[in-house]
Amino acid sequence: MIVYEVAVAAPLFGSLTYGQPVDTPTPLTTGIRVLVPLRNRSITGYILASVSPPPDLPYQIKPILERLDVAPLFPEQLIPFFRWIADYYHYPLGEVIQTALPSGLRAGSGYEITLTEAGHRQLPAALNALKNRAAWMNRLLEKGKLLPGTVKTIRRKAVMQNLLRTWQTAGWIDINEVILSPAVKEKTETVVKLNTALQESLSRYQLDTKDNPEETAVTPAVTPEGLKKSEIKTLDLFFCHCKGQPLMPRAELIRQYSGAGKALHSLAKSGLVTLEEQRVYRDPFGKVPPFFPKPATLTTEQEQVISKIKTALDIGGFQPFLLHGVTGCGKTEVYLRATEHCLACKKTVLVLVPEIALSSQLEGHFYSRFGDTLAILHSGISIGERFDQWQRALQGKVRIVIGARSAVFAPLATPGLIIVDEEHEPAYKQDDGLRYNGRDMAVLRAKFADCPVLLASATPSVSSFYHAEQGKYHLLTMTKRIHDQVMPEVTVVDLREKKRERKNAFFSHQLLTALQENLEKQQQSLLFVNRRGYAAFMLCQDCGYIIQCRHCKVSLTHHQGDNRLLCHYCGYSTTPNLVCPDCGSSSIVGLGVGSERIEQEARQLFPNARITRLDSDTTRDRKAYLRILDQVRNHEVDILVGTQMVAKGSISLQ
Ligand SMILES: Nc1ncnc2c1ncn2[C@@H]1O[C@H](COP(=O)(O)OP(=O)(O)OP(=O)(O)O)[C@@H](O)[C@H]1O
Structure with a gap:
């Protein structure tokens, strides 16, 4: 057994x-x-x-x-x-x-209720005798059936459970267990496939059009006798748009010509084409990421670091590296060259980034270098897309996986290298459920996979740096910025000084002047605020109480756009029109600053400037994030206000 x-x-x-x-x-x-x-x-x-x-x-x-x-x-x-x-x-x-595993894969069971013959006869009278008749009872009588969703709600109340049990014992209803299908399924599409004779015609057609690029219609030799006009037009479109492949999606043909659906049906009936269901992968890129060219030469430091990683890859086995490189020293190029080497050794690579914002930037670099042999796994893509990306990695259709902390579980059988970008970031820690640290799990996964792991940062975490000092990790250092760029000049301004003379509480004179100068020179500016929302906390002016989350006891942030007070910790939200829970006063004011407030103030101060905000409120999905990046890149934004998303090097201003 x-x-x-x-x-x-x-x-x-x-x-x-x-x-x-x-x-x-x-x-x-x-x-x-x-x-x-x-x-x-x-x-x-x-x-x-x-x-x-x-x-x-x-x-x-x-x-x-x-x-x-x-x-x-x-x-x-x-x-x-x-x-x-x-x-x-x-x-x-x-x-x-x-x-x-990606969410949406959970199957389970539920209960379905069906009315029996006896129930049809006797239940109506029993229901008439009831004082309060619930809506679901009428539905059961009308439809003869209740689906698992409804049954689940009914069974939540013990009294209803007892009632159902009585009816079951009386033989009025059957309660059957049924399997609930998971939320996410493989996506398929109908593809049109040419028969053998038409495939040969397609090859001839391609040869003809190669010699005579003006040729667009299907040649008479190709067209079988007795076809209707719509069928010829459909085949014609197929030949023009199939890029030499004997199959193409049915939906694409219908998009080009609305009569194609009917024509394909009759073409399939006469055996000239077949219509087949084929698995498709939902495209998480939305659009092709920007292209980043490969630098012609490496810096001396890059060469030294890459050579050490390559040696480790050649020897094989678990080896942890900590790459401590100042910002702008070209760490990404190190990842790319190490990946190139790893792929040449027929191995796969796992790249972790602390948040989605960074992943788009890295995706662009990896996509430019390695094309679509790349899967992305993070919460910024839909669950359907995530499921598809997971399947592609599992089936060996991709060689590189880039993703946020949960990508540490990516289904690559034997990764040859694991890279953790910005390894110091707290975002690697999962705060609920399984409270793991993605960075530490990456090291562990490398140990199980017996491969090198590269943790990289301009400001390494204390624990990783300690491990490097203790010799547990190999320390790699890069101290020079590319093209010997100087570090930006930093000025600390004490906002308490000359408070009364300022136009605005949050903008110093120096900042206003610098922003004005940038606008005049048509240069872009970036305003970083370490908190999203409008007001960081809500204070009762009468008793000094600060409105707190009822679950976490942290202060609630006012989000003016949504008109809600929000707990950034657990997501609890409530109306901003409340009275103080401590003294009952209604004079509650929002204090402290968030990105939403700074955006609003900047708009008032510079009414002619094009101002955009980039934070997790304005980029609830990845496409919105990419749209803002594009606007910045195309110089459609003068001032970009944002939270740590903007401070991660993924934005290059002009
Ligand atoms: N060998 C090279 N020659 C020319 N340009 C390079 C080279 N290597 C990297 N660059 C460019 O230098 C810039 C900074 O590199 P990169 O973003 O990789 O730095 P980083 O070390 O990852 O910085 P951060 O810590 O801020 O993420 C990029 O525009 C990159 O294309």
């Missing part, structure tokens, strides 16, 4: 043992999801291994209820990594795996 070690997605430490599903004779593979019984529920589990059952078990092994995947969702090599994390962070193993 085959039995499996299964990690269930429930707060249980360790794993459980289940038997082969009753109706599936073939053995199951490691890394797939299954539905298993646990107490009185069915939940998702992940197969970790097939094991032989110990003899004389004092209990009976329950069989797996259902296999949920055909192919594994993660490579087997990741399992020891998951086990280590579960052990180290004292977190249930199945939930570690659940955290690692």
